[in-house]
Amino acid sequence: MSNQLEGKKIKVGVLGATGTVGQRFITLLSEHPFFVLHAFGASARSAGKTYAKAVNWKQTTPIPAGAREMLVYECTPDKFADCAIVFSGLDADAAGDIEAAFRDAELVVFSNAKNYRRDPLVPLIVPLVNASHLSIVHKQRLQHNLKKGYIVTNANCSTTAFVVPLSALEKAFGPIETCMVTTMQAISGAGYPGVASLDIMDNIVPYISGEEEKIEWETLKILGGITEEDDGSQSFEMHSKTPLRVSASCNRVPVIDGHTECVSIRFHKRPPPSPQQVREAMVAYTPDVQTIGCPSAPRQTIFVHEEPDRPQPRLDRYFQNGAGVSVGRVRQCPVLDIKFVVLANNVSIGAATSSIINAEAAVLKGFVDI
Numbered sequence: 001m002s003n004q005l006e007g008k009k010i011k012v013g014v015l016g017a018t019g020t021v022g023q024r025f026i027t028l029l030s031e032h033p034f035f036v037l038h039a040f041g042a043s044a045r046s047a048g049k050t051y052a053k054a055v056n057w058k059q060t061t062p063i064p065a066g067a068r069e070m071l072v073y074e075c076t077p078d079k080f081a082d083c084a085i086v087f088s089g090l091d092a093d094a095a096g097d098i099e100a101a102f103r104d105a106e107l108v109v110f111s112n113a114k115n116y117r118r119d120p121l122v123p124l125i126v127p128l129v130n131a132s133h134l135s136i137v138h139k140q141r142l143q144h145n146l147k148k149g150y151i152v153t154n155a156n157c158s159t160t161a162f163v164v165p166l167s168a169l170e171k172a173f174g175p176i177e178t179c180m181v182t183t184m185q186a187i188s189g190a191g192y193p194g195v196a197s198l199d200i201m202d203n204i205v206p207y208i209s210g211e212e213e214k215i216e217w218e219t220l221k222i223l224g225g226i227t228e229e230d231d232g233s234q235s236f237e238m239h240s241k242t243p244l245r246v247s248a249s250c251n252r253v254p255v256i257d258g259h260t261e262c263v264s265i266r267f268h269k270r271p272p273p274s275p276q277q278v279r280e281a282m283v284a285y286t287p288d289v290q291t292i293g294c295p296s297a298p299r300q301t302i303f304v305h306e307e308p309d310r311p312q313p314r315l316d317r318y319f320q321n322g323a324g325v326s327v328g329r330v331r332q333c334p335v336l337d338i339k340f341v342v343l344a345n346n347v348s349i350g351a352a353t354s355s356i357i358n359a360e361a362a363v364l365k366g367f368v369d370i
C-alpha cells in the first residue's frame with residue numbers, strides 16, 4: 001500500500017446496502033485496509049431497521065460483525081455527509097435521482113447502476129481497463145459547479161468480462177475491428193429474487209432486456225480514449241480511429257454466479273496474431289490499477305487455461321477472489337481471426353469489486369479529499 005495511506009481510515013457509505021451487489025460491498029469493505037463502513041442506505045422498506053433485520057443475507061460468509069447493528073437510512077445525503085466516498089448498488093429505478101442528489105451535495109459516488117454510463121462527463125470505468133478515464137471528473141465538477149462531488153460508474157457485468165481480454169489484445173496488437181460475443185449470464189445478474197425458478201430451472205432464456213444494446217455501446221466508450229481540447233479540458237473519444245463493430249447475443253442460464261461468454265474477434269493487423277501470441281499477451285497484461293497498488297486489484301488479471309473444458313463458473317468464478325477474469329479455448333476462428341471463452345464473476349469484478357478498485361484508484365491518484 002502507498003505510504004500516504006498507511007494507517008488511514010476513510011469513511012465510506014453504501015447505498016442499496018441490502019441488495020445483491022450491496023451485500024457484496026458490505027462483505028468486501030468490512031475487510032478493507034483503508035475504507036471503513038460508516039453509513040448504509042436502502043429503500044423506505046428497510047430504513048430505520050438494523051442492517052441484520054433489514055437484509056435478506058445471501059452470502060456464504062456471515063454478516064460482518066461490525067455491520068449487523070448499524071442502522072439503515074433512507075438515501076438522503078445528510079446521513080452520509082461524513083463519508084469521503086459513497087458506493088451505490090441501487091436499483092436503476094431509484095439510482096438516477098438519488099445519485100445526482102448525492103453528487104450535488106458534494107459527495108463522491110461510485111455507482112453500479114446504468115443511469116449515468118452514457119453521460120459524456122461521467123467516466124464509465126472497468127478498472128482492469130481504463131482507470132485513466134478518472135481524470136474527466138475535473139470537467140464534471142466544473143460543469144456542475146462543484147468542488148468535491150462527482151459520479152463514476154462501472155460497466156454492465158457482461159461488458160466488464162470481455163473488455164478485459166479485448167483491452168489486453170489491443171494493447172499488444174493494435175485495434176480490433178469486429179467482435180461477436182454470446183453470453184451465458186448467471187441468475188444473480190438479475191438481483192434478488194431475480195428470474196423465477198420455473199423460468200430458469202432446466203432451461204435457457206435467450207433474452208435479457210436492454211443487455212445487448214448496453215454491451216455494444218459501453219464497449220466503445222470503455223475502449224475509447226480521452227482527447228485534450230485547446231482550453232486544456234478533456235473529453236471522451238469513442239473507439240473510432242479504427243471503428244470497432246460489436247454484436248452481442250445475451251442468454252440467461254441456470255448458474256448462480258459467473259457470466260461465461262464466447263467471443264470471436266477480427267484484428268485490424270494483417271496477418272493477425274496466432275493463438276499462442278494471443279495467450280501470451282493475455283497472461284502478460286498488467287493494468288494501471290495493479291501497478292499503482294490498488295489493494296483490491298487482482299495480482300494476476302487474466303488467467304489463461306490450457307485445459308479444453310475451462311473456464312467453468314463453478315470452478316473459476318473465485319479466481320483472485322472474484323477480481324480477475326479467466327480465459328480458455330483460445331483458438332483460430334475460421335470466419336474472423338481468433339475465438340475464446342471468458343468468465344468473470346458478475347457480482348465481484350462485474351459489480352462491487354469494480355467500484356471498490358475504481359475508488360481505490362481515485363484515492364491513490366488524488367481525486368478524493370481524505
Ligand SMILES: NC(=O)C1=CN([C@@H]2O[C@H](COP(=O)(O)OP(=O)(O)OC[C@H]3O[C@@H](n4cnc5c(N)ncnc54)[C@H](OP(=O)(O)O)[C@@H]3O)[C@@H](O)[C@H]2O)C=CC1
Nearest residue numbers: 016018019020021042043046091092094112113189191192
Ligand atoms: N447483480 C449484478 O450482477 C449486477 C448489478 N448491477 C446493478 O447494480 C444495481 C443493484 O443490483 P442488485 O444488487 O442486483 O439489485 P437488488 O434488487 O438485489 O438490490 C437493490 C437495492 O436497491 C434498494 N432500493 C430499491 N428501491 C429503492 C428506492 N426507491 N430507494 C432507495 N433504495 C432502493 C434496495 O433496498 P431494499 O432492500 O430496501 O428494497 C436494495 O438495497 C442495479 O442498478 C443493477 O443493475 C450491475 C452489475 C452487475
Ligand SMILES: N[C@@H](CC(=O)OP(=O)(O)O)C(=O)O
Nearest residue numbers: 112113114156157185189190
Ligand atoms: N443485466 C445484468 C446485470 C445488470 O444489472 O446490468 P446493468 O448494471 O447494466 O443494468 C444481468 O442481468 O446479468
